[in-house]
Amino acid sequence: MPTPPLDTTTVTDLVAAATAAPSMHNAQPWRFRFSTRTRTFELRPDLERAMPHTDPDHRALHLGCGAALLNLRVASAHHGWGTDTRLLPDPADTHLLATVTLTDTEHPDTELARLFPAIHRRHTSRHPFEDRPVPAPVEEALCEAARREGTQMVFPDPWHVESLLEWVEDVEGRDTMDPERFEDIRRWSRLGAEDAGTAVDGIPDYAFGPRKLRGRAPVRDFAGRRPVPDRPTAAFEATPRLAILGTTYDRLPDWLRAGQAMERVLLLATLNGLATSLTSHALEWKDLRELARDPGSAMGFVQMVVRIGYGPPGESTPRRPVRDVLEID
Template structure:
């Protein structure tokens, strides 16, 4: 009869396969997993070769992406009858060792809602299409807020003036980006349009996921076609007042970024189950002089880690992922 440790080793590849469907900035997929055969331990590492020195110099977005992968791993584990118990930043001497996960046989009493999210793991994709102006019901937004709280973070639905201020910051970030050759070059590095010399097709943002060009004013979705290499893209008018929400943490340390990442993915998965199209607006958070301005000074918002755009509209296209063999080491 196989031991618990043997069963863990057998299921680890399938858990990692679902974990890596998580979103990450520019789809850089900044994670690696390591499992020692015959144990119940699975470690999640940040990959220093997949950093974004211009857009993410402090590795905040890297931690958020890895936190999102951790949430997916917990969901997959729960679905398969396991409980994934994470320890964040377990080794002070190794800042790239982000999480140690111990897999335990689950009695079904711990956070049963995790397994319910599993159908959304494969369906969740970032949508860079216009959304309809149909308002989202308050009970759906309340449910998304509850999902965030389960991960120890807060989801703030901004009032009218705050929402307008956030969108002004998005437009400011677009101007900053257009004036930064280094930022634009980094984005080009992670886009895939069929040009010669591009990186592997298993990473980055493909032209199939660009969405339409904005017709008129600036779009709430980032335009990855920096070099205008996709001339056949249609133009479309995006919603004038996107329905946004801000995910916030009380502190702003690597542990908080990992919690934020878990909250980001839990909110996105719940929104997907609720029938919403989703995208993330990170542009103003990539510039230190803009990020602090995203906070509502009249409330205890904390530190803004992500801005969501929710609505009803086309689902986004799937983006590629590296194989499990490329991201998982079993030793």
């Protein structure tokens, strides 16, 4: 099989797909470098886009970078390339999170390639979901997608879901008492037609979703107490369907694996007609994060809680120009 074409346009397209990944508050905390000589991408964090109040150890930042890494692998497979992916390949350079070398192969990863159509369709939905169950085979496939990336995902029992929802409510109360924690949201939310219309990052107000009238879906309100003109209200699910994604250990490579698993799950859910949103409220407090794990599983550390269901897919959020995140040499 001939080597697929690889020019600047293709490299740019691959990174554009990578940067469609979700990240905390849509901060897009990643940088890429591509070597034309070795056909290798380097992924590094953009620490200027960190969340000092709610993500001081950069765990969520690395989840986002892992999600971008998964998208890069998916896009490469779609374009007919095999990939050799290595996490933290240089012990002397801890900011080099991963390398992805494009290889000549007659057998690109078809399982990854089939996820490609979902990359630009996947959006975080901050809307109510329908009161109908997700079929068991679909949930099993989502759990298998997480396993393929070296992580574990479980759908907790009702009593555990109730506990998670109580912890989210606890966090919302704590945040009210600690205004500094709202600074990260304030920095990355875009209010008003001018800011929302010209933004290349962050959460624009049109993507906030409706204000919760009732219900217990764990959807973060990016408006807080700030008024958003013409924003509707809505009733959310009383019993949302939640999944817990986690790892055995809690080190930097585990965060990168969890980010890849998270995105693989989200893309597969999108292909299956599901809407999704990510819930990190309770995980931003150390004491609650330790309680969030499923005691009936071997999961050591919860990395993300995913809300899954049938409903509106959510609005597209802005992305930084590829030229701002990609260097080619």
